[in-house]
Amino acid sequence: MTITSENNKIKKVKKNKLTEENTENINIQDKKKIKKVKKTEIKKLKLIDLCAGTGAFTLAFEMTNLVETVYSNDMEPTSKKIYDENFNHKLTLDNLCNIKVEDIPAHNIITAGFPCQPFSIAGKQKGFDDSRTNVFWKILEIIKHHKPECVILENVKNLASHDEGDTLKTILSSLEKEQYHIKYKILNTSDITSIPQHRERIYIVCLKNKEIYDKFNFNFEKVNKNTVQSLLETRVIENKYYYNDTESKIHKMVIDSVKNKDTVYQFRRVYVRENKNNECPTLTANMGTGGHNVPIILDDIGARKLTPKECFNFQGFPENYKLPKMSDGKLYKLAGNAVSVPVVKLIADILVPELSRVLNSST
Numbered sequence: 001m002t003i004t005s006e007n008n009k010i011k012k013v014k015k016n017k018l019t020e021e022n023t024e025n026i027n028i029q030d031k032k033k034i035k036k037v038k039k040t041e042i043k044k045l046k047l048i049d050l051c052a053g054t055g056a057f058t059l060a061f062e063m064t065n066l067v068e069t070v071y072s073n074d075m076e077p078t079s080k081k082i083y084d085e086n087f088n089h090k091l092t093l094d095n096l097c098n099i100k101v102e103d104i105p106a107h108n109i110i111t112a113g114f115p116c117q118p119f120s121i122a123g124k125q126k127g128f129d130d131s132r133t134n135v136f137w138k139i140l141e142i143i144k145h146h147k148p149e150c151v152i153l154e155n156v157k158n159l160a161s162h163d164e165g166d167t168l169k170t171i172l173s174s175l176e177k178e179q180y181h182i183k184y185k186i187l188n189t190s191d192i193t194s195i196p197q198h199r200e201r202i203y204i205v206c207l208k209n210k211e212i213y214d215k216f217n218f219n220f221e222k223v224n225k226n227t228v229q230s231l232l233e234t235r236v237i238e239n240k241y242y243y244n245d246t247e248s249k250i251h252k253m254v255i256d257s258v259k260n261k262d263t264v265y266q267f268r269r270v271y272v273r274e275n276k277n278n279e280c281p282t283l284t285a286n287m288g289t290g291g292h293n294v295p296i297i298l299d300d301i302g303a304r305k306l307t308p309k310e311c312f313n314f315q316g317f318p319e320n321y322k323l324p325k326m327s328d329g330k331l332y333k334l335a336g337n338a339v340s341v342p343v344v345k346l347i348a349d350i351l352v353p354e355l356s357r358v359l360n361s362s363t
Contacts, residue, residue: 043360044068045352048104048148050112050139052091053337055083056315057111057152060344064352070105078330085324097138101145108355110146112139113154113339136171143178150355151175151206152347154339157186159202171204180206181213189316192220193342196228196279197314201340203347212354220346228264228278231313232297232306242304243296250292258296258303265303267292280306280314287311288333311335316342 048071049058061067072083072091083091092099114135143151153171160168172182182204189199207213243254250267257272258265264280266273275281286293294305306314308331309323315338323331 042066042356045109045355045359046070046105046107047109047111048072048107048142050096050110050142051114051135052083053079053113053339054312054315054317054334055087055091056317056339056341057113057344058083058087058089059317059321060341061109061111061348061352063345064348066352066356067109067348070107073099078326078334081324081326082322082334085322097134099138101142104142104146107146107148108359109150109152110139110143110148111152111154111344113337114139140174140178143175147178147208149208149358150351151180151204152344152351153204153206154344155202155204157200157202160184160186168202175204175206180208181210182206183213183216183218185218187218187220187343189340189343190225190277190279191222192346193316193340194223194226195314195316195340195342196225196231197281197283197340198275198277198279199282199340201343203343205347205351207351209355209358212351212358215354216350225279228262228280228297232299232310237299237301237304237307241307242302244302254296254303258298261298263297264306265296265298267296272296283311283314283336283338285333285336287336288329288331290329294332308332308335312338316340 045067047058047061047067047069049055049069050073052058052072052074053076055072058069058072062069069087069089072087072089073094073096074080074083074091075093075095077093080091080093112135139151139153159171162168168184172184175182184202184204186200186202189195189197189201203218205216207216243251245251253272254265254267257274260274263275263278265275266281280295283295284293294311296303296305298304308328311332312321312323312335315335317338318341
């Protein structure tokens with residue numbers, strides 16, 4: 001055997017050894033990477049959406065991609081219909097007070113736009129004398145059993161002043177007894193989002209973690225509003241929404257008053273009021289009762305009511321949010337009772353990353 005051929009054999013053996021070593025190294029590195037990926041898999045926060053209505057809380061929190069809704073509830077059949085149309089998780093249709101707390105899945109976050117009629121100016125303001133406020137006490141029962149890290153409640157701004165402030169004090173003290181740190185504020189949709197609807201609501205944020213509580217605040221910057229026109233449907237609108245009855249006294253009142261395309265009007269029994277801030281007045285559940293409670297706009301054809309879809313636009317629901325087939329009255333009521341999606345999204349964008357960080361650092 002020649003020296004050259006022997007050297008070639010030695011080189012081949014060395015090459016094979018190096019190849020084997022490299023393969024082993026690659027395998028070891030891949031295994032480490034796989035382990036690292038497994039370690040960094042993000043565990044999602046679990047949310048329950050109570051008095052869910054149209055699912056505004058579900059929508060806003062799931063948009064963070066760090067939250068999954070494990071339970072939702074409402075007692076209105078229309079809420080179930082619209083919720084199930086838009087979310088994979090199906091809503092439980094029942095009076096919350098009838099639900100056993102043990103039947104509700106474990107969760108990290110509770111959201112609830114609990115019934116506002118007992119505290120609203122439009123209602124009779126019975127407060128805790130109204131049977132619908134039993135919902136708050138049920139929510140408290142759920143909190144005591146499940147002890148979630150975060151609770152977010154939404155209601156009309158009048159909750160803050162109802163019964164000279166005693167109603168809010170009762171709610172806050174009840175939550176503080178469950179070891180929550182609490183911040184609350186009245187927020188106006190048109191001030192802090194691009195949605196031009198005047199909608200003042202109180203938001204109550206309750207947190208177990210003091211560090212997250214210290215970081216959180218409601219100091220959202222004021223932003224420029226979209227125009228009213230930008231939220232109107234571009235399709236041909238059905239005749240039924242227009243004020244075309246020339247024999248009606250209301251028709252003359254509306255036609256004489258509605259002159260500006262850049263704002264929204266409200267019918268007020270004996271007159272039509274123009275919103276001077278070029279925004280939509282507060283949408284209410286009363287829109288679903290018929291009459292002339294739906295805000296009025298002027299388009300190229302004439303004066304007309306907002307359509308149900310436009311009302312959902314003024315609550316900040318995305319274009320792909322589906323409205324199921326049901327009467328306009330039911331859709332108007334759902335829109336009027338809804339929570340403003342972009343306001344909830346502002347809150348979620350601050351809280352969720354912090355809550356997720358704590359959850360995943362402890363697992």
